[in-house]
Amino acid sequence: MNLLHRPAALDTARYMSGFGNGFETEALPGALPVGRNSPQRCAYGLYAEQLSGSPFTAPRTSNERSWLYRIRPTVAHWGTMRPADAGFWRSAPSGEGADVPPAPMRWAPVPVREGAASFLQGIHTVTTAGDAGAMAGMAASLWLCNRSMEDEVFWNADAEMLLVPQDGALLLRTEFGRIDLSPGEVAVIPRGVKFAADVDGPSRGYLCENYGGAFTLPERGPIGANCLANPRDFLCPVAHYEDREMPHRLVVKWGGRLWETEIGWSPLDVVAWHGNYAPYKYDLRRFSPVGPLLFDHADPSIFTVLTAPSETPGTANIDFVIFPDRWLVAENTFRPPWYHMNVMSEFMGLIYGQYDAKPEGFKPGGISLHNQMLPHGPDVDAFEGASRADLKPHKLEGTMAFMFETRFAQRVTDWAAGLPQRERSYEHYGHALRRHFDPTSREA
Numbered sequence: 001m002n003l004l005h006r007p008a009a010l011d012t013a014r015y016m017s018g019f020g021n022g023f024e025t026e027a028l029p030g031a032l033p034v035g036r037n038s039p040q041r042c043a044y045g046l047y048a049e050q051l052s053g054s055p056f057t058a059p060r061t062s063n064e065r066s067w068l069y070r071i072r073p074t075v076a077h078w079g080t081m082r083p084a085d086a087g088f089w090r091s092a093p094s095g096e097g098a099d100v101p102p103a104p105m106r107w108a109p110v111p112v113r114e115g116a117a118s119f120l121q122g123i124h125t126v127t128t129a130g131d132a133g134a135m136a137g138m139a140a141s142l143w144l145c146n147r148s149m150e151d152e153v154f155w156n157a158d159a160e161m162l163l164v165p166q167d168g169a170l171l172l173r174t175e176f177g178r179i180d181l182s183p184g185e186v187a188v189i190p191r192g193v194k195f196a197a198d199v200d201g202p203s204r205g206y207l208c209e210n211y212g213g214a215f216t217l218p219e220r221g222p223i224g225a226n227c228l229a230n231p232r233d234f235l236c237p238v239a240h241y242e243d244r245e246m247p248h249r250l251v252v253k254w255g256g257r258l259w260e261t262e263i264g265w266s267p268l269d270v271v272a273w274h275g276n277y278a279p280y281k282y283d284l285r286r287f288s289p290v291g292p293l294l295f296d297h298a299d300p301s302i303f304t305v306l307t308a309p310s311e312t313p314g315t316a317n318i319d320f321v322i323f324p325d326r327w328l329v330a331e332n333t334f335r336p337p338w339y340h341m342n343v344m345s346e347f348m349g350l351i352y353g354q355y356d357a358k359p360e361g362f363k364p365g366g367i368s369l370h371n372q373m374l375p376h377g378p379d380v381d382a383f384e385g386a387s388r389a390d391l392k393p394h395k396l397e398g399t400m401a402f403m404f405e406t407r408f409a410q411r412v413t414d415w416a417a418g419l420p421q422r423e424r425s426y427e428h429y430g431h432a433l434r435r436h437f438d439p440t441s442r443e444a
């Protein structure tokens with residue numbers, strides 16, 4: 001596949017490359033002040049505004065802020081906020097899910113509804129974990145939408161948002177510029193960044209709201225300076241502004257609820273910006289996997305694309321892990337995931353292809369949830385097949401599963417628990433695994 005090829009119709013966005021770089025970009029020449037942040041008067045009559053994603057005093061490696069030069073400051077956007085309908089969007093702690101019995105859970109793909117829904121209206125939360133107010137934990141949702149947000153602009157004060165499109169593309173119009181996003185790519189919108197999402201047909205995807213500190217790249221340790229997700233493949237948009245003086249609906253998620261107000265212009269009015277706090281996208285097919293070259297199945301942490309650390313070293317608030325195309329070469333090894341229980345809880349989705357632990361039952365667009373300390377592993381077909389397979393080098397191709405793995409137990413929402421797509425029988429897939437034990441025969 002030629003990753004550099006991009007259909008002309010999608011070529012609406014331009015990017016700067018590098019994870020966490022300090023970028024500078026201007027849509028009008030000279031809009032950025034030189035050598036200072038806040039001159040007495042900004043060029044073109046713009047307002048200067050700082051957006052701080054970390055405490056002012058955070059260590060240099062995790063200090064995140066950007067300076068935005070905009071037509072109106074954000075404080076001018078303020079009207080009296082009214083509660084807005086959050087639909088099926090939930091935040092932790094939601095109070096839902098406490099009565100759902102602990103079990104492995106799975107859902108078939110949920111179709112995009114008939115009626116017109118925007119990205120914002122189409123967010124349906126599946127699990128919540130931790131506590132948004134305590135800035136710890138996450139929520140996993142699906143978006144199911146088929147109309148553009150147009151004159152509706154949103155920002156999330158509760159969470160950073162990781163978008164994983166599965167079916168249909170999105171155009172993200174953000175304060176920092178435009179991002180086009182298709183299945184196979186992911187985007188991160190930092191907490192507090194305003195955006196609108198446009199579509200040109202039905203769009204479905206997985207949304208991870210990160211209530212904690214920002215996603216970053218995992219350490220590579222002995223792997224060295226290259227492979228896994230390489231920093232140069234992360235793309236930030238160049239500045240692009242809207243100068244549209246017409247009514248807009250401004251929606252904020254704050255304190256676990258949605259609030260709205262009207263303003264008379266587009267708040268996506270940033271003409272220039274500089275800094276290291278900005279939305280970005282990444283093509284998952286650029287991930288360079290590293291894995292076991294001789295025997296055994298390594299922990300899935302080798303496939304971590306992004307990690308949102310907690311205060312405890314090695315204990316992520318969220319790890320975003322993928323299972324991309326790769327060669328399986330391990331000798332005398334049961335190659336699929338092993339049977340296990342995990343102190344972290346595992347929300348999985350499938351963007352395309354087949355997942356080796358559940359080759360038939362887990363469908364693209366579906367969900368599985370293997371919660372904190374609940375047992376799971378290959379289904380009977382995967383076990384029987386992999387136990388007897390001829391262990392030639394084998395390539396897993398055309399596949400992209402992913403996992404949102406969090407230190408917190410995930411509570412299932414009422415919406416997800418009641419879905420007709422919930423596969424109740426999945427709780428019992430382990431029963432099909434037959435007894436093979438024979439004390440008289442060492443060669444099984």
Ligand SMILES: O=C(O)Cc1cc(O)ccc1O
Pocket residue numbers: 298299300336337338346357370376377403
């Ligand atoms: O449970 C899963 O399917 C995800 C997973 C994959 C793997 O290769 C090892 C551990 C793990 O949790």
Ligand SMILES: [Fe+2]
Pocket residue numbers: 340342346370376
């Ligand atoms: Fe697992």
